[in-house]
Amino acid sequence: MSEWRIYRGVREPHDGIDRLPDPPPWRDFELSGEVTPFDRHADALGDRRLPRADAYKAEERTIEAVNTALYLRRPLLVTGDPGVGKSTLAYAVARELKLGAVLRWSINSKTALRDGLYQYDSLGRLEDAGVARELRGPTNGGPQVGERGDVVAEDVAAAPASEEAHSTDLGRYLRLGPLGTALAPYALPRVLLIDEIDKSDIDLPNDLLDVFEEGMFEIPELSRVADKQSEVRVRPADHGARITVVHGTVRCHTFPFVVLTSNGEREFPPAFLRRCVRLHLPAVDDDERLRTIVRAHLPTAAEDADEVISKFLSHAASGELATDQLLNAVYLVSRTARDGAPSLDRLTALVFQHLNVTVPTES
Known part of the structure; x- marks a missing residue:
């Protein structure tokens, strides 16, 4: 078996990902600090797509394209007719390389970049702040509400310690989306499936460029309070270990393995295409x-x-x-x-x- 192949297109899972060499200098995102763990065997939880991934038979050009994307730390754009195995490829790679559960982001015409990055429950935080204020009685202060309805500051001086912690724990109101989770500081790449990106609004591919290029994104709701809460632990999309966000910014430790699928219903801008490794899966006709x-x-x-x-x-x-x-x-x-x-x-x-x-x- 060729040593160059990290992904081999075989049915037996293995630790080949441990042989992946350092990235090229322009794709090196490794940072010092806390690394988030994840369950590399999470695919054993009964995902209905796993039988297809187990039976997936990759052709030579597919294996070459997957390894090219792994080495270069670039997204893999997979095109082809419906039913040729575009989505299944992501599950097959995750299973063989033992990279845990696939983070799946399904795209439609209304999908925006933030949908994939994170969700913030501003109404839930306002309701909790109101309950806390009622519990501690009248004060001279109270929550200060921003233009978008989120609480930007609170008077918690009179609150007991437990109430104060409850009302100021921003991590309770945040949850990362599939893209945001994939960009968390994991030691090994997570597998992210962005399914049917050709159905997206015309702006989404361009909106993804900066995130793919920099391997990071900002959560403004956390950046605004970074001087008081420099670290906030937030929930990932897959119910795994909480992720520590430092100074309101999520930074990847290693770039995820991203599979973008397209049925060929639209063309993509050149700036987007040049940042992807491209693979076309033809219809099976023999x-x-x-x-x-x-x-x-x-x-x-x-x-x-x-x-x-x-x-x-x-x-x-x-x-x-x-x-x-x-x-x-x-x-x-x-x-x-x-x-x-x-x-x-x-x-x-x-x-x-x-x-x-x-x-x-x-x-």
Whole structure:
């Protein structure tokens, strides 16, 4: 096995990530200070995507692209038709390299950068401040409310120590998003899946540039009080150990392994593309590769798959299909021994409906 390969595209997890060399100088984010631990075996918690990751078979060019992204500490932009395994790749890498649970950020047209970075419960903090004020009775002070409704200062002089700690613990009202968690100071890279970025608002790819380039971001709600609370422990997106944010800034220790998927519904700006390693996964269109996929996912049904694969290729010649449609059809055919089951032709007609054809609505 080549020593260059950190990710090998094999089914058995290993510690190859420990051999990843130092990053190039322009991608070196390592900082002194506290490193946040995470559970490298968290994928054993029953994520429904894990069976597909376990059966994922990476081709040579996929393995090369993943390793290039790992070495260069750059995001991997994966394009291709629906169902070719773009998202599954992130889970396969996380499982093989034992990098814990995948941090998944699903994108839609309303998604903004902050949605991926963090959430701040300003209303919850206002409510808690009001309760604390009622408990300690009338005072000359009280919470000072900023323009956006967040509490910027409080008079806690008359409050008992427990109430004061409760009202000033900003970490209780903050939670990092998937992107924000991936950029926390972990010793090893976390795996971040940014799914279907082509569905985003036109500004999001450009908004990501600075975060990807600098490996850090600021939380203004913490920066404003950094002189009084220089360190705040906040919750991550995956319910792991709390992350210490120093002076309101989250800084990565090592750049995460980022997989961005796109179905090719839009083009991206050159400034965004040059910061990514790009990989295109073509549609699977030969029977041997399809047999391999079926054997990996449905080993007990694979013997009956040849005729289904033949029909899949025939249907795919006249329109767009996804490989998960083939798996659905093979699964159904393996159940056709029961009374009243549709014929093979009827089953494949039901399942192999082209993705690029609009289904007419009934009047």
